[in-house]
Amino acid sequence: MGKDRDKDKDKELTSKNEMKLSQEFYKKAQELFKDYPKRVHALLPLLHMIQKEQGQISDQAMEEVADLVDVAITHVQGVVTFYTMYSLKKRAPNYIGVCTNLSCWLRGSKELSQSLLKMIDEEKDFKGKFHLEETECLGACDHAPVALCNEKYMEDANLDDLKDWCLAKCSKDK
Amino acid sequence: MIKETLVLLKNIRQAGYKGTIEEYQQTGGYSVWKKVLKDLTPDDVKKQVKDSGLRGRGGAGFPTGFKWGFMADVKGKPNYLVCNADEGEPGTFKDRELMIKDPHLFLEGMLISCFAVKCNTGYIYVRGEYYEAIKILKREIAQLNKAKFLGDNILGSGYSLKLVVHSGAGAYICGEETALLDSLEGKRGLPRVKPPFPAVSGFNACPTSVNNVETLANVPFIMEKGAEAFKANGTINNAGTRLISVSGLVKRPGVYEIKMGVNLKDIIYDFGGGTLPNRTLKAVIPGGSSSPVLLADEIDIGCDFDCLQKAKSMLGSAGVVVLDDTVDMPRLLHRLIEFYAHESCGQCTPCREGLNWIRILLRDLLARRLEKSWVDQIYRIAGNITGTTLCALGDAGAIPVMSFIDKFREEFLGYCK
Ligand SMILES: Cc1cc2nc3c(=O)[nH]c(=O)nc-3n(C[C@H](O)[C@H](O)[C@H](O)COP(=O)(O)O)c2cc1C
Ligand code: FES
Numbered sequence: 131m132g133k134d135r136d137k138d139k140d141k142e143l144t145s146k147n148e149m150k151l152s153q154e155f156y157k158k159a160q161e162l163f164k165d166y167p168k169r170v171h172a173l174l175p176l177l178h179m180i181q182k183e184q185g186q187i188s189d190q191a192m193e194e195v196a197d198l199v200d201v202a203i204t205h206v207q208g209v210v211t212f213y214t215m216y217s218l219k220k221r222a223p224n225y226i227g228v229c230t231n232l233s234c235w236l237r238g239s240k241e242l243s244q245s246l247l248k249m250i251d252e253e254k255d256f257k258g259k260f261h262l263e264e265t266e267c268l269g270a271c272d273h274a275p276v277a278l279c280n281e282k283y284m285e286d287a288n289l290d291d292l293k294d295w296c297l298a299k300c301s302k303d304k
Numbered sequence: 305m306i307k308e309t310l311v312l313l314k315n316i317r318q319a320g321y322k323g324t325i326e327e328y329q330q331t332g333g334y335s336v337w338k339k340v341l342k343d344l345t346p347d348d349v350k351k352q353v354k355d356s357g358l359r360g361r362g363g364a365g366f367p368t369g370f371k372w373g374f375m376a377d378v379k380g381k382p383n384y385l386v387c388n389a390d391e392g393e394p395g396t397f398k399d400r401e402l403m404i405k406d407p408h409l410f411l412e413g414m415l416i417s418c419f420a421v422k423c424n425t426g427y428i429y430v431r432g433e434y435y436e437a438i439k440i441l442k443r444e445i446a447q448l449n450k451a452k453f454l455g456d457n458i459l460g461s462g463y464s465l466k467l468v469v470h471s472g473a474g475a476y477i478c479g480e481e482t483a484l485l486d487s488l489e490g491k492r493g494l495p496r497v498k499p500p501f502p503a504v505s506g507f508n509a510c511p512t513s514v515n516n517v518e519t520l521a522n523v524p525f526i527m528e529k530g531a532e533a534f535k536a537n538g539t540i541n542n543a544g545t546r547l548i549s550v551s552g553l554v555k556r557p558g559v560y561e562i563k564m565g566v567n568l569k570d571i572i573y574d575f576g577g578g579t580l581p582n583r584t585l586k587a588v589i590p591g592g593s594s595s596p597v598l599l600a601d602e603i604d605i606g607c608d609f610d611c612l613q614k615a616k617s618m619l620g621s622a623g624v625v626v627l628d629d630t631v632d633m634p635r636l637l638h639r640l641i642e643f644y645a646h647e648s649c650g651q652c653t654p655c656r657e658g659l660n661w662i663r664i665l666l667r668d669l670l671a672r673r674l675e676k677s678w679v680d681q682i683y684r685i686a687g688n689i690t691g692t693t694l695c696a697l698g699d700a701g702a703i704p705v706m707s708f709i710d711k712f713r714e715e716f717l718g719y720c721k
Contacts, residue, residue, distance in 0.1 A: 165425075165468040167508045173490030174473050178432070199490070212492040213473035215432050227433075232394040232593050232625055233551040235639050266476060266643055267394035267593075268433055271551035271623070272558045281435035 149190040155179055159198060169199040173209055177216055186220040214265075222261040224299050226292065227278040230264045233271035240264075242275050245289050255300050306562075306570045309537055311525050311545045312518065313561045316405045323440075325447045328408035334453055336528045337412050340419060341461040349420035353523060355531035357543035362388050362479075362516030363592070363620050364696075365609045372421050374503035375511045384512040385423040386488065387414055387520060389430040389437070390472055390479040393592035394643065395623030398547035399517035401559045403430070403437040407444045411467075413520035415454065416527055418465050421513050426465065429484050431472045441469045476647040480695045481514035482506075483649065494649050495695035518547055538564035542608035546619075550576045552626040553583065564608040568598075571607060572626055583628040587711070591620025593640055594700030596707035597627075617707075633712040634719055637704060638666040644701030655698035658689040662705055669719050676720040683709050 158179060162172040173195070180191050187210045196203040210216045228234075228243040243264050250256045270276045273285030279295050308317070315321050315331055328334070340349060354369025375383055391399040402410050418426040430438050445467050448454040456464045470488055472478050478487045482496035485507050506512020522544055526534045535543040542564040548571055551557040555577030562571060568590060572578065579585050585600040590607070596617040605611050612619045627636070645659040665682050668674050686705035689698045709716055 165466075168489075170490040171488065171508070174487065175471060178471060178473065201490075205491075208492050209490065213432075213475050215474035230639070231643060232589075232636075232640065233557075235636070236552050236625075236627070236631065240639075265433070266647070267392060267396075269391045269397045269400045269431070271395055271397050271549065271625075274551060274557070278433055283436070 149188040151194050170201050181216050187216050224260045225280050227263045227265035229268045229276045231267035234275040237274040239275035306574045308561045309545050309563045312521050323406045336524045337415050340416050346420050346422050356526045356534040361518035376504050381510040383421050383423045384507045385418045385421050385426045386514045387428045388514050389428055389517045392476040392479045393621040395625040396592050396621040397549045398559050402521055407440050410521045413523040416523050417520050426467050428469045432474055438471055477649045539608050549623045553628045554626045565606040568603045568607050579628045586629050587627045589625040591618045592623035595620045633715045637708045652693040654689045654692040658685050659701045674720055679716045
């Protein structure tokens with residue numbers, strides 16, 4: 131173990147630097163603190179900012195945030211792992227969440243989510259670009275099935291429209 | 305043919321209404337807020353809301369005026385009002401409708417309610433996935449600050465108020481009010497032991513009232529037209545209108561506003577347009593996924609808290625989900641229990657373990673691996689969850705299990721060896 135760690139040390143240091151929270155983040159954090167009686171109350175919004183900026187909440191980020199709001203690192207870890215919108219591992223840059231709860235399930239969302247997974251697997255261009263998830267009720271059940279595409283709802287979703295959305299994202303990235 | 309009674313959706317039903325502050329003011333919006341600031345005391349507002357009989361629209365139906373009345377005045381501790389906009393109950397989508405399409409109706413209600421409980425910082429806890437609602441609320445709150453309806457010494461009244469929009473991060477349990485408060489404090493969303501109730505020790509250990517979006521959106525009407533006018537819509541003990549979210553296998557899903565007590569069957573057929581072509585109605589879930597299911601011949605009843613309770617179900621969040629003859633009930637229940645088992649916060653053993661065991665057993669059942677006696681065993685596990693947990697999530701998961709098995713036993717037995 132110890133030896134392996136030494137060997138990886140250089141790599142670790144560079145990746146740590148990459149994960150460092152930005153000056154911008156620290157500035158926004160100061161603004162957020164004004165909204166709450168205690169700094170730790172701003173933990174969820176702070177983590178949202180990190181997740182958005184870095185696509186994950188790394189160990190480095192959790193430690194820096196713990197310092198910033200002055201709580202135990204385990205407190206931050208506990209919070210990050212409790213809520214589904216945060217991830218320890220890096221997520222692909224585009225998010226698609228297909229609701230598979232009650233009303234969407236009744237309207238074929240499970241099948242939709244499975245076909246979507248297959249489609250994204252098969253299209254070479256899509257590789258590594260989309261993070262796919264099944265979500266619980268998104269609160270738009272009158273337009274089932276519903277998908278959350280990054281920060282926008284796609285109502286009455288179907289495979290063709292989802293594919294078009296993915297294609298549009300890919301061409302934008304190019 | 306029944307018709308909607310428009311109080312909360314009055315503006316939204318106007319063609320072309322976009323919900324800007326200007327449009328809202330053109331319909332008379334914020335005149336009540338000005339009147340309250342100029343002429344009334346917090347106790348006046350509290351009394352009028354209490355007299356109106358308004359009951360919480362988040363699920364439990366607790367009288368709002370009483371809840372506010374319980375708030376202790378503690379020296380050195382500020383009071384808080386926290387709006388529950390976590391809307392996560394499957395089959396419910398009314399709060400989103402209000403926040404997106406007529407944000408100022410809800411915001412005016414929030415302002416008046418904050419004034420009533422003498423709160424100087426109000427929080428709106430919106431579920432994280434509601435990016436659009438969060439963006440709209442933040443933008444419109446900025447407009448309110450600009451219009452001086454919010455901020456320091458509002459319109460010279462001496463009253464100051466700040467509103468903060470706080471985004472959740474994906475956890476159904478944070479809809480439970482004490483879990484929501486923990487989450488707002490930057491913790492995992494774990495329901496608290498009660499008492500103390502939030503009215504005594506809530507956010508940051510200060511007196512706090514947690515109220516649902518729709519509940520607060522009723523307050524401007526009550527303060528404008530009076531308690532009696534509010535009661536005139538509805539039945540005894542069930543004052544006012546109610547937003548019903550209709551979804552599932554119906555022709556016209558959507559949010560509809562009814563006087564409390566309107567017949568559930570009429571809602572499904574007149575508003576929802578009935579079942580899809582060539583299908584027949586099988587069952588209805590009347591109050592969000594945790595309410596006991598009703599059979600097709602049980603839906604000729606009034607939609608209010610008490611009528612549905614008498615029918616051994618509940619109005620809950622008023623999420624009406626329509627099921628037709630193509631629905632396989634054991635499969636649907638399995639999907640629901642996957643949800644509840646996943647969302648259990650894990651503090652209470654019956655909920656954490658029990659729901660997961662039911663999930664596993666239902667999975668086995670669907671794979672036709674179980675003997676008939678297991679159906680009763682599943683039912684028993686559910687029975688052992690109800691009433692044994694800190695919050696109502698355990699019950700919310702167990703209740704559908706029992707009601708599905710009670711009413712569709714043959715379908716469950718049909719999957720057995
Ligand atoms: C598991 C669980 C989930 C809940 N989810 C919500 C929710 O999403 N929105 C809501 O307003 N109330 C929800 N509630 C009810 C709240 O605990 C609380 O009763 C409500 O916010 C009070 O507001 P009201 O009096 O205006 O209804 C939930 C309760 C439980 C037990
Ligand atoms: S069940 Fe999918 S949005 Fe509600």
